[in-house]
Amino acid sequence: QQQVKQSPQSLIVQKGGISIINCAYENTAFDYFPWYQQFPGKGPALLIAIRPDVSEKKEGRFTISFNKSAKQFSLHIMDSQPGDSATYFCAASIQGAQKLVFGQGTRLTINP
Protein backbone atom coordinates (compact mmCIF):
# COMPACT_ATOMS: atom_id res chain seq x y z
CA GLN A 1 0.00 0.00 0.00
CA GLN A 2 3.03 2.24 0.31
CA GLN A 3 3.99 1.89 -3.34
CA VAL A 4 3.91 4.56 -5.97
CA LYS A 5 4.12 3.19 -9.52
CA GLN A 6 5.58 5.41 -12.21
CA SER A 7 5.57 5.06 -15.98
CA PRO A 8 7.17 5.11 -18.43
CA GLN A 9 10.72 4.23 -17.36
CA SER A 10 12.13 6.27 -20.21
CA LEU A 11 10.67 8.79 -22.62
CA ILE A 12 11.97 10.54 -25.70
CA VAL A 13 10.19 13.67 -26.91
CA GLN A 14 10.96 16.10 -29.67
CA LYS A 15 11.71 19.72 -28.80
CA GLY A 16 8.49 21.66 -28.52
CA GLY A 17 6.41 18.58 -27.78
CA ILE A 18 4.48 17.61 -24.65
CA SER A 19 6.09 15.22 -22.17
CA ILE A 20 3.72 13.21 -19.99
CA ILE A 21 4.74 11.06 -17.03
CA ASN A 22 2.20 9.11 -15.01
CA CYS A 23 2.03 7.84 -11.43
CA ALA A 24 -0.46 5.71 -9.54
CA TYR A 25 -0.80 5.02 -5.83
CA GLU A 26 -2.82 2.74 -3.57
CA ASN A 27 -2.74 4.34 -0.15
CA THR A 28 -5.72 6.70 0.11
CA ALA A 29 -4.11 8.35 3.14
CA PHE A 30 -1.55 10.05 0.86
CA ASP A 31 -2.32 13.74 0.65
CA TYR A 32 0.79 15.36 -0.78
CA PHE A 33 2.15 14.57 -4.24
CA PRO A 34 5.42 16.19 -5.32
CA TRP A 35 7.52 15.78 -8.43
CA TYR A 36 11.29 15.92 -8.23
CA GLN A 37 13.72 16.63 -11.06
CA GLN A 38 17.23 15.24 -11.13
CA PHE A 39 20.03 16.20 -13.48
CA PRO A 40 22.99 13.84 -14.02
CA GLY A 41 25.44 13.93 -11.14
CA LYS A 42 23.11 15.95 -8.94
CA GLY A 43 20.62 15.25 -6.18
CA PRO A 44 16.87 15.46 -6.89
CA ALA A 45 15.19 18.83 -6.40
CA LEU A 46 11.53 19.68 -5.88
CA LEU A 47 9.91 20.76 -9.15
CA ILE A 48 6.21 21.11 -8.35
CA ALA A 49 3.74 19.61 -5.87
CA ILE A 50 -0.01 19.24 -5.42
CA ARG A 51 -2.47 18.43 -2.66
CA PRO A 52 -5.69 16.50 -3.44
CA ASP A 53 -8.00 19.46 -2.86
CA VAL A 54 -7.26 20.64 -6.42
CA SER A 55 -7.26 18.70 -9.69
CA GLU A 56 -4.55 20.66 -11.41
CA LYS A 57 -1.60 22.88 -10.59
CA LYS A 58 0.43 24.78 -13.12
CA GLU A 59 3.82 26.43 -12.77
CA GLY A 60 5.16 27.80 -16.01
CA ARG A 61 5.46 24.95 -18.51
CA PHE A 62 4.95 22.30 -15.80
CA THR A 63 1.49 21.05 -14.82
CA ILE A 64 0.39 18.37 -12.38
CA SER A 65 -2.97 16.75 -13.11
CA PHE A 66 -4.54 14.86 -10.21
CA ASN A 67 -7.35 12.31 -10.36
CA LYS A 68 -8.35 11.39 -6.82
CA SER A 69 -10.95 8.78 -7.76
CA ALA A 70 -8.49 6.94 -10.00
CA LYS A 71 -5.63 7.45 -7.53
CA GLN A 72 -3.43 8.76 -10.31
CA PHE A 73 -1.45 11.89 -10.98
CA SER A 74 0.67 13.01 -13.86
CA LEU A 75 3.27 15.57 -14.85
CA HIS A 76 2.88 17.41 -18.13
CA ILE A 77 5.75 19.42 -19.57
CA MET A 78 4.56 21.74 -22.31
CA ASP A 79 6.88 23.00 -25.07
CA SER A 80 9.56 20.57 -23.89
CA GLN A 81 13.13 21.87 -24.19
CA PRO A 82 16.50 20.08 -24.29
CA GLY A 83 17.23 21.60 -20.87
CA ASP A 84 14.30 19.57 -19.49
CA SER A 85 16.25 16.36 -20.16
CA ALA A 86 16.55 14.80 -16.71
CA THR A 87 15.18 12.05 -14.52
CA TYR A 88 11.80 12.79 -12.96
CA PHE A 89 10.45 11.18 -9.81
CA CYS A 90 6.93 11.32 -8.51
CA ALA A 91 6.38 10.85 -4.80
CA ALA A 92 3.64 10.72 -2.20
CA SER A 93 3.36 11.48 1.46
CA ILE A 94 0.96 11.74 4.34
CA GLN A 95 0.88 15.29 5.69
CA GLY A 96 2.97 15.61 8.80
CA ALA A 97 4.66 12.27 8.35
CA GLN A 98 7.81 13.89 6.92
CA LYS A 99 8.42 10.76 4.83
CA LEU A 100 8.16 10.46 1.07
CA VAL A 101 7.53 7.33 -1.00
CA PHE A 102 9.10 7.68 -4.44
CA GLY A 103 8.19 6.23 -7.81
CA GLN A 104 10.75 4.36 -9.89
CA GLY A 105 11.76 7.39 -11.96
CA THR A 106 11.46 8.37 -15.63
CA ARG A 107 14.47 9.30 -17.72
CA LEU A 108 13.28 12.04 -20.09
CA THR A 109 15.26 12.97 -23.18
CA ILE A 110 14.26 15.95 -25.30
CA ASN A 111 15.69 15.77 -28.80
CA PRO A 112 16.62 19.11 -30.38
Add this chain to the structure above:
Amino acid sequence: DAGITQSPRHKVTETGTPVTLRCHQTENHRYMYWYRQDPGHGLRLIHYSYGVKDTDKGEVSDGYSVSRSKTEDFLLTLESATSSQTSVYFCAISDRGQGETQYFGPGTRLLVL
Protein backbone atom coordinates in the same frame (compact mmCIF):
# COMPACT_ATOMS: atom_id res chain seq x y z
CA ASP B 1 22.27 21.83 -2.63
CA ALA B 2 20.63 23.67 0.26
CA GLY B 3 23.59 23.56 2.65
CA ILE B 4 24.05 19.79 2.50
CA THR B 5 27.38 18.11 1.92
CA GLN B 6 28.15 14.43 1.61
CA SER B 7 31.50 12.76 2.05
CA PRO B 8 33.12 11.02 0.41
CA ARG B 9 31.65 11.76 -3.00
CA HIS B 10 33.09 8.60 -4.51
CA LYS B 11 34.34 5.44 -2.88
CA VAL B 12 35.57 2.07 -4.04
CA THR B 13 35.81 -0.64 -1.43
CA GLU B 14 36.05 -4.40 -1.15
CA THR B 15 33.43 -6.86 -0.02
CA GLY B 16 33.46 -7.36 3.74
CA THR B 17 34.97 -4.01 4.67
CA PRO B 18 33.12 -1.45 6.80
CA VAL B 19 32.14 1.82 5.14
CA THR B 20 30.83 5.04 6.68
CA LEU B 21 29.19 7.79 4.68
CA ARG B 22 28.71 11.22 6.19
CA CYS B 23 25.99 13.79 5.65
CA HIS B 24 26.47 17.29 7.02
CA GLN B 25 23.86 20.07 6.95
CA THR B 26 24.05 23.74 7.86
CA GLU B 27 20.26 24.36 7.74
CA ASN B 28 19.43 23.19 11.28
CA HIS B 29 16.67 20.95 9.87
CA ARG B 30 15.23 18.39 12.26
CA TYR B 31 14.72 15.52 9.81
CA MET B 32 17.49 13.75 7.91
CA TYR B 33 17.26 10.80 5.53
CA TRP B 34 19.45 8.32 3.73
CA TYR B 35 18.30 6.97 0.38
CA ARG B 36 19.84 4.70 -2.17
CA GLN B 37 19.20 5.16 -5.88
CA ASP B 38 19.33 2.20 -8.26
CA PRO B 39 18.10 1.90 -11.86
CA GLY B 40 14.52 0.67 -11.98
CA HIS B 41 14.00 1.19 -8.25
CA GLY B 42 14.00 4.94 -7.92
CA LEU B 43 14.87 6.31 -4.51
CA ARG B 44 14.45 3.93 -1.60
CA LEU B 45 14.59 5.04 2.02
CA ILE B 46 17.25 3.30 4.10
CA HIS B 47 16.98 5.06 7.46
CA TYR B 48 15.83 8.41 8.69
CA SER B 49 16.22 10.57 11.76
CA TYR B 50 13.66 12.81 13.44
CA GLY B 51 16.06 14.31 15.96
CA VAL B 52 19.39 13.84 17.69
CA LYS B 53 19.71 10.18 18.65
CA ASP B 54 16.22 9.49 17.21
CA THR B 55 16.31 7.21 14.17
CA ASP B 56 14.04 4.72 12.45
CA LYS B 57 14.25 2.17 9.67
CA GLY B 58 13.15 2.68 6.11
CA GLU B 59 12.16 0.10 3.53
CA VAL B 60 15.69 -1.19 2.76
CA SER B 61 17.49 -0.99 6.10
CA ASP B 62 19.04 -4.48 6.23
CA GLY B 63 22.85 -4.28 6.29
CA TYR B 64 22.86 -0.59 7.23
CA SER B 65 23.05 1.30 10.50
CA VAL B 66 22.91 5.02 11.25
CA SER B 67 23.85 7.44 13.97
CA ARG B 68 23.02 11.04 14.71
CA SER B 69 24.88 12.56 17.64
CA LYS B 70 24.52 16.18 16.46
CA THR B 71 21.77 18.00 14.60
CA GLU B 72 24.05 18.66 11.65
CA ASP B 73 25.53 15.20 11.09
CA PHE B 74 23.92 11.93 10.02
CA LEU B 75 26.17 8.94 9.44
CA LEU B 76 25.35 5.84 7.41
CA THR B 77 27.43 2.72 8.09
CA LEU B 78 27.68 -0.44 6.07
CA GLU B 79 29.05 -2.84 8.66
CA SER B 80 30.32 -5.34 6.09
CA ALA B 81 29.86 -4.10 2.55
CA THR B 82 28.42 -6.42 -0.10
CA SER B 83 28.28 -6.04 -3.87
CA SER B 84 24.50 -5.54 -3.64
CA GLN B 85 25.21 -2.30 -1.77
CA THR B 86 26.89 -0.80 -4.82
CA SER B 87 24.70 2.24 -5.41
CA VAL B 88 24.42 5.99 -5.29
CA TYR B 89 23.55 7.19 -1.81
CA PHE B 90 21.70 10.43 -1.18
CA CYS B 91 21.20 12.31 2.02
CA ALA B 92 18.17 14.58 2.37
CA ILE B 93 16.86 16.99 4.99
CA SER B 94 13.48 18.45 5.79
CA ASP B 95 11.78 20.54 8.42
CA ARG B 96 8.11 20.80 9.39
CA GLY B 97 8.26 24.54 8.95
CA GLN B 98 8.79 24.02 5.23
CA GLY B 99 6.14 21.37 4.76
CA GLU B 100 7.05 18.06 3.26
CA THR B 101 9.79 19.32 0.94
CA GLN B 102 13.01 17.35 1.14
CA TYR B 103 16.31 18.87 0.08
CA PHE B 104 18.90 16.50 -1.28
CA GLY B 105 22.66 16.43 -1.10
CA PRO B 106 24.91 15.79 -4.10
CA GLY B 107 25.19 12.04 -3.53
CA THR B 108 27.93 9.50 -2.88
CA ARG B 109 28.75 6.93 -5.51
CA LEU B 110 29.81 3.67 -3.83
CA LEU B 111 31.29 0.69 -5.65
CA VAL B 112 31.76 -2.54 -3.71
CA LEU B 113 34.09 -4.99 -5.48
